[in-house]
Amino acid sequence: xxxxxATCWLNPASCEKNELMIALSIFxxxxxxxxxxxxxxxxxxxxxxxxxxxxxxxxxxxxxSAADIAxxxxxxxxxxxxxxxxxxxxxxxLGGDFGTSISLKRSVLxxxxxxxxxxxxxxxxxxxxxxASGVAVAVVGTLMRRGPLEPVVDALNGVFLAVPDxxxxxxLVLMLGVFYPLFPLSGxxxxxxxxxxxxxxxxxxxLVRLHFAVFCDVVAHMVMPVLALGLPLAxxxxxxxxxxxxxxxxxDYILLARLKGMSELRLVVQEALRNAIGxxxxxxxxxxxxxxxxxxxxxxxxxxxxxxxxxIDAVINRDLPLIQGLVLVFGVLFILVNLLVDLLVAAFNPxxxxx
Numbered sequence: 026x027x028x029x030x031a032t033c034w035l036n037p038a039s040c041e042k043n044e045l046m047i048a049l050s051i052f053x054x055x056x057x058x059x060x061x062x063x064x065x066x067x068x069x070x071x072x073x074x075x076x077x078x079x080x081x082x083x084x085x086x087x088x089x090s091a092a093d094i095a096x097x098x099x100x101x102x103x104x105x106x107x108x109x110x111x112x113x114x115x116x117x118x119l120g121g122d123f124g125t126s127i128s129l130k131r132s133v134l135x136x137x138x139x140x141x142x143x144x145x146x147x148x149x150x151x152x153x154x155x156x157a158s159g160v161a162v163a164v165v166g167t168l169m170r171r172g173p174l175e176p177v178v179d180a181l182n183g184v185f186l187a188v189p190d191x192x193x194x195x196x197l198v199l200m201l202g203v204f205y206p207l208f209p210l211s212g213x214x215x216x217x218x219x220x221x222x223x224x225x226x227x228x229x230x231x232l233v234r235l236h237f238a239v240f241c242d243v244v245a246h247m248v249m250p251v252l253a254l255g256l257p258l259a260x261x262x263x264x265x266x267x268x269x270x271x272x273x274x275x276x277d278y279i280l281l282a283r284l285k286g287m288s289e290l291r292l293v294v295q296e297a298l299r300n301a302i303g304x305x306x307x308x309x310x311x312x313x314x315x316x317x318x319x320x321x322x323x324x325x326x327x328x329x330x331x332x333x334x335x336x337i338d339a340v341i342n343r344d345l346p347l348i349q350g351l352v353l354v355f356g357v358l359f360i361l362v363n364l365l366v367d368l369l370v371a372a373f374n375p376x377x378x379x380x
Contacts, residue, residue, distance in 0.1 A: 054367075058360045065356045066118075066349070070111050073345050103345075114349070123353075124346030128338070133350040137332065141354060142225035143213055144324070144331035147250055148317050150228075154255035155316075156309065159262025160298075166263070167270040167293050182267075186260035190319045194253035194326040201249055208248045211328035215242050250327050254319055258312050265308050269301035276300075310366025314359045 098104045102113055117124065123133035166178040188196075202210040209215070214227060220239050224230050228247070231240040273279065274297055282296050321333035328334065332351055339347040 054364060058364075061360060062353065062356050066115065066353060067111065069349055069352045070114065071107070073348060074107060074110075114346075118353075123350040126339075126344055126347045128342035128344045128347070133346050136335065136347065137350055137354055139225050140330060140332045140335050143227075143329065144317070144320050144333060146226060146228045147247060147254065147324070147329065147331060148313070148320060150247060150251045151254035151258065151316060152309075152313055154251055155258035155262055158255070158259035160266060162259070162263035163266035163270055164293055164298070166267045167274065167297070168289055170271055170274070182260050182263050185256055186264060188257065190253050190257050190316075191322045191326065193256055194249070194323050197249040197253055198326065209246050210249075213243065213246050213330050214239070215246075218242060246329075250320075250323050250329055253323050253326075254316055258309070258316055261312055262305060262309055266301060266305045269304055270297050273297035273301045306369050307366055310362055310369070314362050317355065317358055317362075 095104065102110055105113070114124065121134065123137070125131065126133055126136060129136065162178065162182060166175060166182070169175045169178060198210060201207050218239055220231070220236060222230055227243050228240065231237075231243055270293060274292070279292055279296055282292055287296075320329075320331055321336055323329070324331045324333035325337050332354060335347070336351045338344075339351060
């Protein structure tokens, strides 16, 4: 059985108060998440119905009669008033029915289940690349502080920071897809590969099932989109973390460790990094939500079959049920990421963890 902290033995009422505060905090977050999702759903629902254009008009043939149009409008629930439409849609959504896609004639939930894993694999891979690269550049830049190479590192990082993800995507298409065709230009997997997947997580499943040829092909299709999404985020992480490390390196505990003979690399990695990582985690979480939003354009450029690419098709086709489902998925992802970031910041900050 795990021993209680010393503070709980000395002051049990304080521990009970902390547990109550944690429970209230979790409850407040759940309530705020529900209210946020409801607000997002309501705003998107209203905006999609007040903008010009009729999704039914894009589906009917030129010779369709008024009765056919009315029947199709009733089939998709577009003949009722806006409050009634929203109430029916919200009730169906809470029951797990996100409706039927107008353009694809398929369940919205099935479409999201097929496309969301592709985007998640892409976004998480880009996040890992950004964190690894950003931390490495920040550590190297800190070791080179006040040296002749520090301005070079800062200048290169500034260049990467100034270029947005879609520009990186276009540049990578030209460099690694056209001039030096090292990686596939589009798609998620080579269509000639005949492997029945049990799940939509191609990258993870091919690795778990030890199909290394398939795994390498999936990775090859992900290289350019991951680079396009990860490089700008890596530059942001590097800049913020380097500033935090530079501030930490002048603190008293670092000076004391240096007097004990600890090397500069150990000072940065073992001492300064763990105290400077908190603000970087918070910023990374916020930027990760923007990274997920950036998949919309990047997936379109590389014809990657994720929810970002599908979102553009849904908007072009005025596919209201699909757009509503996609927006809710993005909203849930943003809320979950922010919650995870708060937990990580508390885990790396003893004052928040024990306060």
